[in-house]
Amino acid sequence: MKPNTKSKIIIVDDHQLFSQSLELLIKSFGDHDVIERFENGKVFISYLQENPEAVIDLVLLDVNMPVLDGLSTMKWAKENRPDLKVIALSVNDDEEIIIKMITNGAKGYLLKDTSPEIFKEAIECVIEKGFYFTELVSGMLLNKVNSDNKKISLKEKELVFIKHACTEMTYKEIASEMCLSPKTIDGYRECLFDKLEIKTRIGLVLYAVKHKIVFV
Amino acid sequence: MKPNTKSKIIIVDDHQLFSQSLELLIKSFGDHDVIERFENGKVFISYLQENPEAVIDLVLLDVNMPVLDGLSTMKWAKENRPDLKVIALSVNDDEEIIIKMITNGAKGYLLKDTSPEIFKEAIECVIEKGFYFTELVSGMLLNKVNSDNKKISLKEKELVFIKHACTEMTYKEIASEMCLSPKTIDGYRECLFDKLEIKTRIGLVLYAVKHKIVFV
DNA sequence: ACAAAAAAGGGTATTTTTCCCCTTGTGCTA
DNA sequence: TAGCACAAGGGGAAAAATACCCTTTTTTGT
Numbered sequence: 487m488k489p490n491t492k493s494k495i496i497i498v499d500d501h502q503l504f505s506q507s508l509e510l511l512i513k514s515f516g517d518h519d520v521i522e523r524f525e526n527g528k529v530f531i532s533y534l535q536e537n538p539e540a541v542i543d544l545v546l547l548d549v550n551m552p553v554l555d556g557l558s559t560m561k562w563a564k565e566n567r568p569d570l571k572v573i574a575l576s577v578n579d580d581e582e583i584i585i586k587m588i589t590n591g592a593k594g595y596l597l598k599d600t601s602p603e604i605f606k607e608a609i610e611c612v613i614e615k616g617f618y619f620t621e622l623v624s625g626m627l628l629n630k631v632n633s634d635n636k637k638i639s640l641k642e643k644e645l646v647f648i649k650h651a652c653t654e655m656t657y658k659e660i661a662s663e664m665c666l667s668p669k670t671i672d673g674y675r676e677c678l679f680d681k682l683e684i685k686t687r688i689g690l691v692l693y694a695v696k697h698k699i700v701f702v
Numbered sequence: 703m704k705p706n707t708k709s710k711i712i713i714v715d716d717h718q719l720f721s722q723s724l725e726l727l728i729k730s731f732g733d734h735d736v737i738e739r740f741e742n743g744k745v746f747i748s749y750l751q752e753n754p755e756a757v758i759d760l761v762l763l764d765v766n767m768p769v770l771d772g773l774s775t776m777k778w779a780k781e782n783r784p785d786l787k788v789i790a791l792s793v794n795d796d797e798e799i800i801i802k803m804i805t806n807g808a809k810g811y812l813l814k815d816t817s818p819e820i821f822k823e824a825i826e827c828v829i830e831k832g833f834y835f836t837e838l839v840s841g842m843l844l845n846k847v848n849s850d851n852k853k854i855s856l857k858e859k860e861l862v863f864i865k866h867a868c869t870e871m872t873y874k875e876i877a878s879e880m881c882l883s884p885k886t887i888d889g890y891r892e893c894l895f896d897k898l899e900i901k902t903r904i905g906l907v908l909y910a911v912k913h914k915i916v917f918v
Numbered sequence: 919a920c921a922a923a924a925a926a927g928g929g930t931a932t933t934t935t936t937c938c939c940c941t942t943g944t945g946c947t948a
Numbered sequence: 949t950a951g952c953a954c955a956a957g958g959g960g961a962a963a964a965a966t967a968c969c970c971t972t973t974t975t976t977g978t
Contacts, residue, residue: 501793501814503821507723514726525815550793577717577766577793598717599741605719643925654905656964669927676967686870686934687965691907696918702911859955872934885957892937902964903935 492519493613494541498530498559499523499548499575504598508546515606518544526551527559534567542570543613547592549576549583557583560590571612581626582697594618645699647674652691652700708735709829710757714746714775715739715764715791720814724762731822734760742767743775750783758786759829763808765792765799773799776806787828797842810834856897861915863890868907868916 495518499505502525509520521542524530530547531554534540545563549556556574563570573594574587584595593612596605604620611618643664650660657675661668679685682693694700711734715721718741725736737758740746746763747770750756761779765772772790779786789810790803800811809828812821820836827834856864859880866876873891877884895901898909910916 502817503724503727503791503812503814504720506818507725507727508719509723510726510730511719511723575719596719598719601718602722652904652908654900654902658964667927669929670925672966673926675965679966684870685966688868688903688907689870691904692868692918695911702908874934883957885959886955888936888958889956891935895936901936 492517493543494519494521495544495546495609496521496530496542497523497546498525498527498551498556499546500525500551501548511602511605512609515609518609527554527556527562530559531562544609545570545572547572547574549574549578549587557586557590560587560592564591571616573608573612573618579622584623584626588623595623596620597622644674644678647671648678648690648694648699651675651687652694708733709759710735710737711760711762711825712737712746712758713739713762714741714743714767714772715762716741716767717764727818727821728825731825734825743770743772743778746775747778760825761786761788763788763790765790765794765803773802773806776803776808780807787832789824789828789834795838800839800842804839811839812836813838856894856915860890860894863887864894864906864910864915867891867903868910 495512497505497508497520499508505523505525509523512518512520521540522533524533527547530545547556547559551559556576560572560574563572568591572592573596574584574592575596575598576583577598579597587595593616594608596608600608608618608620646664647660650663651657655663657671658668661671664671675687675690678690682690684690684693691700695702711728713721713724713736715724721739721741725739728734728736737756738749740749743763746761763772763775767775772792776788776790779788784807788808789812790800790808791812791814792799793814795813803811809832810824812824816824816836824834824836862880863876866879867873871879873887874884877887880887891903891906894906898906900906900909907916911918
């Protein structure tokens with residue numbers, strides 16, 4: 487950061503009240519300037535594409551947004567603009583999403599109930615040193631490497647099947663819906679019961695809800 | 703509102719970033735002053751009890767908070783300080799909670815993605831006219847009165863059964879767990895299928911999750 | 919190119935779920 | 949006191965879900 491130059495910050499958040507208020511807070515710190523605000527990842531990416539030369543010192547990226555959410559935006563940025571420094575902002579401390587944001591390049595992850603003092607510290611730390619992790623996040627990263635061996639990966643077809651299993655359709659109906667033999671569906675089912683350590687379709691539904699494969 | 707006097711606003715929200723930023727936004731409007739901020743309903747209520755004479759023109763109350771949430775706070779206020787004008791703030795547009803906040807006396811309900819312009823309008827409308835409802839909320843109130851006649855009441859035993867049905871237990875095991883005949887359980891099941899307009903146990907699980915009878 | 923692994927499908931048997939129609943006892947009230 | 953609502957329990961059967969063991973085809977790693 488050059489002396490006598492305010493750092494340039496972009497806010498991407500769909501909550502206008504928060505977004506606009508946060509701009510005031512950041513400006514009140516004195517050393518930073520909010521140069522743009524966007525309401526979702528899509529318009530933010532459009533801006534980046536149209537202004538490839540724009541100087542951006544930091545992006546504050548909300549995780550939960552309509553149209554294009556924080557994670558998808560982060561994935562795009564990892565591919566196309568790995569130089570961007572991004573701090574993810576969210577209200578929830580869901581381990582999975584935190585890990586995903588960070589493995590996709592986020593330099594920090596702050597909960598929205600962070601105090602303005604910590605927030606200021608995090609902003610400056612990321613701009614200067616390149617990263618800022620709270621204890622919460624560090625703990626999760628540690629926890630992650632320990633449990634990484636037994637991670638479960640679901641294939642696309644299995645995900646589609648799970649979504650259908652979370653309806654009142656019978657397996658036969660699901661098979662027809664997915665243009666597969668009921669026997670193949672039975673195979674998916676059995677394989678999933680095994681992988682997820684469950685015994686009934688009820689267990690599958692509960693798993694899907696807990697892991698946000700379906701929304702209720 | 704007396705001329706030449708800024709209206710006195712209180713913010714109750716656990717997200718410090720939002721809370722503090724919002725204060726700046728409100729002050730930037732020029733006509734209002736944020737006299738206090740609290741991080742949950744409990745400390746807000748304590749303040750009210752210790753300062754019964756405090757002049758409060760408006761309370762901005764977050765719905766989702768730890769310790770004492772918006773709804774519980776609203777219920778307390780309805781009993782003890784029905785004079786308070788409260789606008790509920792939330793990120794979610796869940797019909798049930800909106801209805802509950804309003805029936806417990808909230809004078810308005812705003813989503814956090816509201817624009818600052820609408821927000822300003824709502825604040826001033828509530829202070830001056832006493833209420834402000836967006837189309838979203840009005841629609842829900844209308845929807846509510848229309849569907850109120852066919853509201854569903856679940857008995858205690860049915861609730862216990864539903865909780866058990868949201869596990870991998872078979873009905874036989876549930877019966878034994880509840881010390882009832884499997885046939886009685888079958889009766890509960892059939893009656894619930896009928897009342898809730900569902901056809902399978904999967905539907906029952908989804909209903910339970912959606913209506914927060916079970917937590918996942 | 920070849921072996922291994924994964925996906926798709928088949929057969930059959932058992933258990934669970936779902937449905938429909940029935941009996942009994944209990945308490946309430948018109 | 950007759951009538952009614954309701955909780956508890958039951959018989960029997962059809963439909964769906966689950967379990968286990970199997971073959972064929974496709975994909976994939978090397």
